[in-house]
Amino acid sequence: MRLALLAVPLVFFALFFAYPVAAIIGRGLRDGGAWQLGPAAEVLSDPGIRKVLWFTLWQAAASTALTLALALPGAYVFARLDFPGKRLLHAAVTVPFVLPTVVAGAAFLALLGRGGLLEDLWGIRLDTTVWAILLAHVFFNYAVVVRTVGGLWAQLDPRQEEAARVLGANPAAAWRRVTLPALAPAVASAALMVFLFTFTSFGVVQILGGPRYATLEVEIYRQTAQLLDLPTAAVLTLLQFAAVGALLLLHARTVRRAETSLRLVDAGSAAHRPRGAAQWSLLAGVLLSIALLLLLPLAVLVERSLSGPDGYGFAYYRALTNTDSGTFVVAPWEAIGHSLAYGAVATLIALTVGGLAAAALTRRAGRFTRGFDALLMLPLGTSAVTVGFGFLIALDEPPLDLRSSWILVPLAQALVGVPFVVRVLLPVLRAVDDRLREAAAVLGASPLRVWREVDLPLVRRAALVAAGFAFAVSLGEFGATVFIARADTPTLPVAVARLLGRAGELNYGQAMALSTILMLVCAATLLVLERLRPGRTGEL
Amino acid sequence: MTRSSARRLAAALALSAAAVTLTACGSGGDSDGSGSSGGDQVTLVTHDSFNVSPEVLEKFTEQTGYRVQVLRAGDAGVMVNQAVLSKNNPQGDVLFGIDNTLLSRALDEGVFTPYEAAGLDTVPETYQLDAGEHRVTPVDSGDICVNYDRAYFAEHDLAPPQDLDDLIDPAYRDLLVVQNAATSSPGLGFLLGTVAAYGDDGWQEYWQALRDNGVEVVDGWEQAYNERFSGAGGGAGDRPLVVSYASSPPAEVIYGEGELPEEGPTGVSSGTCFRQIEFAGLLAGAGNPEGGQALLDFLIGLDFQEDLPLQMFVNPVRPDAELPQEFVTYGETIETPLTMEPQRIAEHREDWVSTWTSLVIR
Numbered sequence: 001m002r003l004a005l006l007a008v009p010l011v012f013f014a015l016f017f018a019y020p021v022a023a024i025i026g027r028g029l030r031d032g033g034a035w036q037l038g039p040a041a042e043v044l045s046d047p048g049i050r051k052v053l054w055f056t057l058w059q060a061a062a063s064t065a066l067t068l069a070l071a072l073p074g075a076y077v078f079a080r081l082d083f084p085g086k087r088l089l090h091a092a093v094t095v096p097f098v099l100p101t102v103v104a105g106a107a108f109l110a111l112l113g114r115g116g117l118l119e120d121l122w123g124i125r126l127d128t129t130v131w132a133i134l135l136a137h138v139f140f141n142y143a144v145v146v147r148t149v150g151g152l153w154a155q156l157d158p159r160q161e162e163a164a165r166v167l168g169a170n171p172a173a174a175w176r177r178v179t180l181p182a183l184a185p186a187v188a189s190a191a192l193m194v195f196l197f198t199f200t201s202f203g204v205v206q207i208l209g210g211p212r213y214a215t216l217e218v219e220i221y222r223q224t225a226q227l228l229d230l231p232t233a234a235v236l237t238l239l240q241f242a243a244v245g246a247l248l249l250l251h252a253r254t255v256r257r258a259e260t261s262l263r264l265v266d267a268g269s270a271a272h273r274p275r276g277a278a279q280w281s282l283l284a285g286v287l288l289s290i291a292l293l294l295l296l297p298l299a300v301l302v303e304r305s306l307s308g309p310d311g312y313g314f315a316y317y318r319a320l321t322n323t324d325s326g327t328f329v330v331a332p333w334e335a336i337g338h339s340l341a342y343g344a345v346a347t348l349i350a351l352t353v354g355g356l357a358a359a360a361l362t363r364r365a366g367r368f369t370r371g372f373d374a375l376l377m378l379p380l381g382t383s384a385v386t387v388g389f390g391f392l393i394a395l396d397e398p399p400l401d402l403r404s405s406w407i408l409v410p411l412a413q414a415l416v417g418v419p420f421v422v423r424v425l426l427p428v429l430r431a432v433d434d435r436l437r438e439a440a441a442v443l444g445a446s447p448l449r450v451w452r453e454v455d456l457p458l459v460r461r462a463a464l465v466a467a468g469f470a471f472a473v474s475l476g477e478f479g480a481t482v483f484i485a486r487a488d489t490p491t492l493p494v495a496v497a498r499l500l501g502r503a504g505e506l507n508y509g510q511a512m513a514l515s516t517i518l519m520l521v522c523a524a525t526l527l528v529l530e531r532l533r534p535g536r537t538g539e540l
Numbered sequence: 541m542t543r544s545s546a547r548r549l550a551a552a553l554a555l556s557a558a559a560v561t562l563t564a565c566g567s568g569g570d571s572d573g574s575g576s577s578g579g580d581q582v583t584l585v586t587h588d589s590f591n592v593s594p595e596v597l598e599k600f601t602e603q604t605g606y607r608v609q610v611l612r613a614g615d616a617g618v619m620v621n622q623a624v625l626s627k628n629n630p631q632g633d634v635l636f637g638i639d640n641t642l643l644s645r646a647l648d649e650g651v652f653t654p655y656e657a658a659g660l661d662t663v664p665e666t667y668q669l670d671a672g673e674h675r676v677t678p679v680d681s682g683d684i685c686v687n688y689d690r691a692y693f694a695e696h697d698l699a700p701p702q703d704l705d706d707l708i709d710p711a712y713r714d715l716l717v718v719q720n721a722a723t724s725s726p727g728l729g730f731l732l733g734t735v736a737a738y739g740d741d742g743w744q745e746y747w748q749a750l751r752d753n754g755v756e757v758v759d760g761w762e763q764a765y766n767e768r769f770s771g772a773g774g775g776a777g778d779r780p781l782v783v784s785y786a787s788s789p790p791a792e793v794i795y796g797e798g799e800l801p802e803e804g805p806t807g808v809s810s811g812t813c814f815r816q817i818e819f820a821g822l823l824a825g826a827g828n829p830e831g832g833q834a835l836l837d838f839l840i841g842l843d844f845q846e847d848l849p850l851q852m853f854v855n856p857v858r859p860d861a862e863l864p865q866e867f868v869t870y871g872e873t874i875e876t877p878l879t880m881e882p883q884r885i886a887e888h889r890e891d892w893v894s895t896w897t898s899l900v901i902r
Contacts, residue, residue, distance in 0.1 A: 027625070105763075106766070106767065109763070109767050206723070206759050206760075207759065207763065210757070210758060210759065211720040211722070211723070211757055211758070211759050211897075211901045212901060222722065222723065224621075225614070225617060225618045225621060226617050226621075226722065226723065227890065228621045228624060228645070385618075389621075389622070389625060392622055392625055392626055392631070393625050393626060396626060396629050397629070403626070403631045490612075494588075497588070497762075498588055498589075500762045500766060501588065501589060501761065501762055502589075502791060502795070502853075503765060503772065503784065503785075503788040503791040503792050503795065503853075504773055504791045504792050504793075504794065504795020504796060505772070505773025505792075505795060505796050506773075506795035506796065507791075507795050508766055508772065508773065
């Protein structure tokens, strides 16, 4: 049963991840049929590379710590407190996560850079400093913590903590003994994701750090795409694999130890209006940090998209429907349609593959499946250029000749989407009390029926959240998309990058307008998903 | 509720199964598209900056019967490296957009099949860097030059710099922003220009002086131009000098707002220019070599050549191609650009870039 469920994800990953990546690494490290280990020693003893490694590590650690510190209070507020505009804000904080870095970078520079808001107000400039990188990482990853931790938090039964209070525990102790252990897997999971994203950070480091700072990912890109030094790139890719793999295994162990069957309630039923000074000030603090760190950069984009030389207006938006501006064979707004179509296909693939994998991994796991759990996350820790070039040299012959097929884009996007689906679904699936399933089976339900009657109602919301994530990630995906040859159908981020790559106010204004549209499409998608979530039917 | 969700999921599963089936079907042919036979289709692999008017492509189809499919493969460097990796089993038939800074890598790897395009005799020899073998055909040229913000220099009553020497003059301290030569093609072009001007011995000293004079380095053209340069229409930078192209001023005007002004808001320091020439070639192992040859002929035909300036902001290689009026009015013709042999670039590029990196960035 488990193997049957695993078959689809296994084949998917073997074909569209393992095989292409192995092909490109092999191209770098194999010479006349034999593996060459010489480059490895050479690369690892290079002081420049060591500096890159050290920077990669410590900035990821610092970014993760800062993100958790700022976003955990946010997760609490979204999970437990009710306030006007909550759903809108919840969708809004996820938007940065899916913005192409080139767009967010422009917004951040306008805030932190020379002549930016910070300098105007206090004379502080943060661009080309590590602070800009760290803050931008918070900007991008805030939603990861709020959604993974907050999603579970919202479903935790508050009566358990209340019971502990009744039994004499003070609030801190009750929280520490009851809520914290229940949340620990989600916190660990979120921290791991943030660490992964910042460990493999590419665009943020390039744009805000200036040329001085490089992460391992930036170095792999440079060695592959610019220098075509495949041996060095292969060694670095393997190194990144080793680091990411070690982290994932460590994570799998911690999560397993901390996992218990949780009592889940319907999301939202535990939320209430803020009570008391502590909750009100927490809410105020969270809203303020969101306003400054997340909404302000987004507002800068909107402001720029509307401000022409003759004052505010929609001139740049109108120009998007124009084919004769010359930047595209098609009008820029058509990119919206391409992005939505690619995103939809990528989401379906990611939901199928990730859903089957999560279902398989829910069964009490042996060592094999635990390893697979970790393996599913590997694409997140793999350089887009490695995957892109791998596709190119591996998927070029029948029966899998995809060199110029449109499906490459959604496939690459799904590769990044699957880990989200798995990570969102798995904690919820695992938290389902196995006795429920057993009871249903004893009463004569088929496995499929058990899944439909027991698991599905519980995971519906998680599945929607997962789909939202996968779709939004696909909308914003730039790294892999841009490396994969495709027909003349630019996605939104690709169109934005192309507009930014040309001189002239109109091009720049259109880029900002298109970024704003991308932002709104993402926000709308996420908002719809929030609405779609099941009502408070009290299934438990 | 439960049942409708199950149905939604079932629909999702069915749809993605359909997607996978589609993949399998589409994999039979060499190129995708509407699923018609590959015989009347020719695939052009190019970089992200490629543009052409749709009616010009239609003209090609009318003349030859071939439909052009355009595959954009990232920036020029990534595109060339992809072509090297997929050698003999290429993604398309013709590759367009390889320039003289990258040419030798592709030629050494044997990416192209020789073909002498019809009409090549009208192209001046200075552009024909592979004249003996015709593995590539020159299509256009552009110059990487320092651009200046006219308003700034007028306001400060300062003459704009004319050549590379001026840039190290203290009068222009803290005014110039350039791109990282390791990650940006104008950045690399500007570095090559300084090597061409000052030689193997002198260029490092020159960059030391530039650094002492407060040059700022950013990673890409987009940041340099949109964020740091004060002359860019949409941007709000404070550096009035930026490394860009000789054709940026006309682009600035054409993509500016309102009526066409008498003079562009930005100008070009004509003594700082490094010439880039872009080539096209028939890919070795192309599925449709005849169509590829027809496309190469077309690329140096007058229809395409005259469409180039306002589509990609480059100069046609054919002297008899008529330039659009805006291009002439606001652009600058660089009579004596800095140049360098592709072979010399290939031999030293990595050394120069790494020396430059430790000299200027670290």
